[in-house]
Amino acid sequence: MSPSPRQAVVLASNRIPFARQSGPYARASNQDMLTAALDGLVDRAGIAGERLGEVAGGAVLKHSRDFNLTRESLLGTRIAPETPACDVGQACGTGLEAAILVANKIALGQVESGIACGVDSTSDAPIAINEGLRGVLLEINAARSNLDRVRALGKVRPGQIVPEIPRNEEPRTGMSMGEHAAIMAREWGIAREPQDELAAVSHRNLAAAYDGGFEDDLVTAYLGLERDHNLRPDSTPEQLAKLDPVFGGAEGTMTAGNSTPLSDGASAVLLGTEEWGAERGLAPLARLVDAETAAIDHVGAREGLLMAPAYAVPRLLARRGLELQDFDLYEIHEAFASQVLCTLAAWEDPVFCRERLGRDGPLGPIDRDRLNVRGGSLAAGHPFAATGGRIVGNLAKLLSARGGGRGLISICAAGGQGVVAILES
Amino acid sequence: MTDAYTQLVSNPFGGFVARNLGLPRPVELDRHRPGAPLIDGRVLVGAAPGGRCAAAVAAVLAEAGTAVDSRLHDEVRQALGAAAIDAGVWNPEAPGAQRWKGLVLDATGIGSSGELRELWSFFHPTIRRLERCGRLIVIGAEPGECPAPAAATAQRALEGFVRAAGKEVRNGSTAQLVRVAAGAEGRIGSTLRFLLSPRSAYVSGQLVRVGAGRDVPEVDRERPLRGKTALVTGASRGIGEAIANVLARDGADVVGLDVPALSGDLENVVEPIGGSAIAVDIAAADAPRRICDALAKRGGVDVVVHNAGVTRDKTLAAMDAERWEATIAINLTAAERINDELLARGGLLREDGRIVCVSSMSGIAGNAGQTNYSTSKAGVIGMVESMAPILAERAATINAVAPGFIETAMTAAMPLGPREAGRRMSSLAQGGLPVDVAEAIAWLAAPDSSGVNGNVVRVCGQSLIGA
Known part of the structure; x- marks a missing residue:
């Protein structure tokens, strides 16, 4: 492929700590939280009063009154009101897809700067009438x-x-995402133990990130919450092993401990050209090099609902001429521990790689010590549209802090979709 | 088609009583239906590290369109992927509700007694997940070919495992060992298909050896004997009739043979299957010449099934010479003489010919009151073993089946005690049907069975006798 004339860089990011459903943010609306996340970013980057090229963001669970959620949130911040905004939606891929959208506009020279953001509240959820x-x-x-x-x-x-309460349910199958993930876990033979181990590592890594001050310039306290509400620093596989399965029946392997909880929260990422950043004293953290979105047929064909990233990544690798092992860091969204483990298993499997991906051999294993090194969604929680911003901000800082490198982001989304991207520093 | 006892224990009350009294609980066996899939369910495959038959196994399952599972990090997945099988995943650590109709382990890579643990690892978590009339198959190497004594020892050990597993699998399931010579991996297709399919319903606890042989031809799976001429001796009734019918079903042009006294019965067998008849007493001096003349008129023969046989039972002390002579002459000498004439006449047994003999469990284990019969049937085994290299030189094969207790008019006439003992004293706890013997013969007669030569395969439901 021909190189794009210029690449967008991540200049800063901010999020509010994520809270469990009906927790500290029970009364906060999507607009409240998104405004807080954006204002925090304005402070951090020192861009008060700036007219940006675009602010793109969204929420998965949205009230009908929030038809212009991003624009209305923006108007409550110190960003110049002359900055346009648009709402984006791609289920759990919303946050990353918004970043790709802004980065593409920057790469094409249509804008010099922009913010990608996302928010979700499962507490202040829209309830529709019957x-x-x-x-x-x-x-x-x-x-x-x-x-x-x-x-x-x-x-x-x-x-x-009786009102219509939003359900975490796939419209075309009537099954919850957890049940879909349980089917995947069964199909891939993912046992309970490695799931609990992955969850424990996620908590351990995120706790260490907070303790070491890594999150200081990524997170801004909100409504009295300073760290992610779901984080259990002392979580161990042994404790997690005691939980009863919640998906996949009595024989299931998925519990509340190795599945993400319903959460509230918001995140925002500032992107721009290197020049635009330099003019404002903002050093580039990482370039958003390329991205790919894939979808699979979870309705007709027998592919697992959350397997799309397993297709998106090889496509992206092929386009960039890279191997799966050519990354210094991997950020795989932990919707469920089983989703991460299914994806890794698929990439190592000669059958999947041949039959489903059409490759001669497997992509192979990754170095697990490079995966979600500062924790993942299992520890932080997963306010759907806010997760992409959390991961982009996190990885950009990690790459910059280690003095360069390449990172892979993989996020699965409802509807059988997956959004993946490469950051380089 | 099942006996009364099998029917009784198949109903809930009978099953309850039999279970609590520890009585045998036979199930009605699945048998082949034309057009049915190779195997009616999923198959779990695995390979001990360093195995060499995974690709051949995958090719068979891929062609049959069988749904396959394997362990995720099993070497076999490379072969499954290469064969375009979208195989599912089995992890004993996360068992779920998976069940299989077939369990196939390529154990050719096992090279030491320690590595026999692969048998345990693969079958321990899965043997109880074998469905009704399931198939447990281990593929091993020829111990004689293993360079290291430790490998030969371990490969020989597989036989004990399979025989014991055959006695543990329930619900009409069977267990077999297929020994594959180095370089003969591509020859296992017909054997694997037979053993996986319901065609091998009454074959269990057997060792089948697959060696070199001519290249396996393309074969129509529904009619593998299309264009082949098959001679079946003793075809007028019982097992012979079943053989004629099955070979005809598989596409063969059947030439039935029996003594002139049974011409009417013989006509009734060959007429519906479009075959022809030869009325001759195979023990007669001129029989080989007359049979071969008749075959020459038909342009030669591809398959010869030496099925004709008699019993003339008496304890040895009470046996007159006539009983001895007649039994040996009909059961053994006649087949020898026909073979000799056949081979003497150059191309009469056409290229890729097949000779299949019918031995008997009596020939393996010996049976009181049947010294003559046991001698003749053991002789048949000797004939197969001694003739195999000679036929191999002509790109042909000779094999035998050894039926156990088969439900025929002959066994129906047995006294109740011995009859019930004959039925129940086997892993499948029931008698076999004539068609079970016929299916085994059809497998050995098939053009793609060129690697199977000099084998004696029992069709006995893994009888406890002579095991």
Whole structure:
């Protein structure tokens, strides 16, 4: 491929600590949290009053009133109100996809700077009225006479008072994401022990990151919370082994400990050209080199819902002429420990690599000591659209701090999608 | 087709009683139906490190479209991927509800007694997950070919494992060892297909040796004997009739043979399958000439099945010379003479010819009251072993099947005690059917069985007698 004329660099990032559902952020709205994350970034980068090229972001669970969530949040910050904003949505891939969108505009020379951001609240979740009641209310609204309105009102039934609560459910299969992941875990023969081990390492790494001050310029306290609410520094595989399975039935291997909890939180990443950053005294942390998004057929074909990254990465590697082992760091979103382990198993498997990827041989194993070295979603929590920003900010800083290198990001998303990207410093 | 006892224990109450009294609980065996898949379920495959048959196993399963699983880091996955099998994953640490119709381990890589642990690792977590009428197959190397004594020792040990496993698998399942000579990996297809399929319903605890042989030809799996002419002696009834029917089903042009007195029965067998008949007493002096003349008129023969046989039972002390002579003459000498004439006439046994003999468990274990019969049937084994190298020179093969207790008019006439003992004293705890013997013969007769030569395969449900 021809090299792009210029590449976007990550200049700074910020997030609020992530909270468990109905925890410290129970009353905070998506707009509240996103505004806080953006304002924190403004402070950190010193860009108050700046007109940026674009702010792109989104939320997975969104109220209908938040049709312009990013723009409305921006207007509550000290970013110049003349900065345009757009809402982006790709389920759990939203945060990373937003970063790719902004980076592409920068690479094409359409903008010089921008922010990619994401937020989600599972506490302040939108609740819709019952579909039957909605039909009646729409009918009343359309009625021309009072008599018609009364007639329509007569169609209201007691059962219609039950509201529609958003569910973590795949629309086309009716199964929760956890159940889908449990099927994958079963198909790949992922045992309980390595899942618990991965979760324990995630907590250990994130706790060390906080203790060592690594998170100091990545996280800004919010509503009294200074560290991620879900983080259990003393988590051990032995303790995790005591939990009962929550997905996959009694024989299942997936527990509340090795699956991400429903969470609240927001993150934001400042991107720009190197020149734009230099003019503002912002050193580039890492370049966003390339990205790939893949989707699989989890409905018709028998591919696992969260296996798309396993397809996206090899495509990206092929385009860049890289091997899976050519990375100094790997950030694989830990939606479920089993998702990470299935992905790694698939890349090592001659059958998957041949039959599903059409490769001659497997991609091979990765050095597990380079994986999620400052913790992952199992420890931090996973406010859907905020995860991408957390990971991009985290990896950019890691690469910069080690004086250069190459990192891989892999994020699975609902609907059988996967977003992956390469950062280099 | 099942006996009354098998039917009884197949119902819930009978099964309950048999279970609690520790009685045998035979199940109705799956048998081949034309058009059915090779094996009706998933197959788990594995390989001990350093094995050499994974590609051949994968090729068989890929062609059959069988759903396959394996352990994730098993060497066999390389071969499965290369064979375009989208194999599932099995991890004993995360067992779930997986079950298999077949378990196949390539144990050719086992080179020491310590490495026999591979048998335990593969089968220990899976043997109870074998479905009804499942298949447990171990593929080993020829001990005689192993350069190191430790490897030869370990390879010989596989036989004991398979025989014991055959006695442990339940629900009509079977266990077999296939020994593959170096360089004969590509010859195991027909044997593996037979042993995986319901065609081998009543074959268990057997050792099949696959060696060099001519290149395996392309074969129509539904009609492997298409275009082949097959002579079946003693074809008018019982096992012979089943052999004629199965060979015809597999596409052969069948020439049935029996004594003139049974011409009517013989016609009734060959007529529906479009075959032809030769009425001749095989013990007669001119029989080989007349048979070979008849075959020459048909342009030669591809498959000869020496099935005709008689019993003339008496304890040796009470046996007159006529009983002895007749039994040896019909069961052994006649086959020898026909073979000699056949081979003497150059190309009468056509290229890639097959001779399949019917021996008997009596020939292996010996049976009181059957010194004559046991002698003749052991002689058949000797004939197979001694003739195998001669036929190999002509790119042909000679093998035998040794039936155990087969449900025929002859066994139906046995007294209840010996009959029930004959049925139940086997791993499958039931008698076999004539078609079970016929299926084994059809496998040995098939053009793609060129690597199977000089074998004696029992069709006995792993009878405890003579094991």
